[in-house]
Amino acid sequence: QKEVEQNSGPLSVPEGAIASLNCTYSDRGSQSFFWYRQYSGKSPELIMSIYSNGDKEDGRFTAQLNKASQYVSLLIRDSQPSDSATYLCAPRGYGQNFVFGPGTRLSVLP
Amino acid sequence: GAGVSQSPSNKVTEKGKDVELRCDPISGHTALYWYRQSLGQGLEFLIYFQGNSAPDKSGLPSDRFSAERTGGSVSTLTIQRTQQEDSAVYLCASSPWTSGGWNEQFFGPGTRLTVL
Numbered sequence: 001q002k003e004v005e006q007n008s009g010p011l012s013v014p015e016g017a018i019a020s021l022n023c024t025y026s027d028r029g030s031q032s033f034f035w036y037r038q039y040s041g042k043s044p045e046l047i048m049s050i051y052s053n054g055d056k057e058d059g060r061f062t063a064q065l066n067k068a069s070q071y072v073s074l075l076i077r078d079s080q081p082s083d084s085a086t087y088l089c090a091p092r093g094y095g096q097n098f099v100f101g102p103g104t105r106l107s108v109l110p
Numbered sequence: 111g112a113g114v115s116q117s118p119s120n121k122v123t124e125k126g127k128d129v130e131l132r133c134d135p136i137s138g139h140t141a142l143y144w145y146r147q148s149l150g151q152g153l154e155f156l157i158y159f160q161g162n163s164a165p166d167k168s169g170l171p172s173d174r175f176s177a178e179r180t181g182g183s184v185s186t187l188t189i190q191r192t193q194q195e196d197s198a199v200y201l202c203a204s205s206p207w208t209s210g211g212w213n214e215q216f217f218g219p220g221t222r223l224t225v226l
Binding site: 034042043044045046049088090097098099100101102103 | 143145151152153155158166201214215216217218219220
């Protein structure tokens with residue numbers, strides 16, 4: 001069983017819509033959760049982190065965490081073509097290495 | 111402040127040659143990671159340094175790969191006797207360390223390695 005699972009996509013949404021990206025993880029010891037965005041040919045950049053169950057909002061981005069279900073998601077409101085990228089989920093346990101999911105490729109259509 | 115830097119940005123080598131890739135982390139970051147990303151693929155963990163602790167080498171794909179970190183700062187990833195399947199982008203990331211131990215990583219621009 002893979003440690004971190006994400007739909008590979010591509011996930012296509014029209015401009016202005018809500019994009020919903022999902023991630024499940026197997027390590028119940030995971031304490032912190034990170035979402036990275038990676039544009040083609042570029043390095044990953046951090047866009048959201050979440051540590052507690054519930055929702056965390058930052059601008060157009062909302063991260064949702066449910067530790068009991070071992071599930072974390074990222075919502076992007078008012079999606080823009082510039083949001084088109086691969087989104088990587090990375091849970092982490094205390095003092096442990098990061099484990100990155102395979103990423104979901106998002107395509108926002110003008 | 112300065113971010114993570116890596117050099118060279120591109121490296122083309124011939125099969126069988128050794129290569130060294132350098133990473134300069136963000137000042138004060140005690141954790142340093144190396145990853146490999148093949149074209150169209152996800153991040154493959156290679157090795158993790160945390161302070162003075164023994165590195166986590168569990169991701170190194172073969173004994174041709176090694177890494178060191180001098181003085182708790184700069185790190186060098188060495189690939190001996192390169193093979194064509196070693197062609198990839200090699201990414202370095204650093205992370206601060208607090209009592210929580212779960213800070214985010216900051217990535218460098220990567221080194222694109224091509225083995226002919």
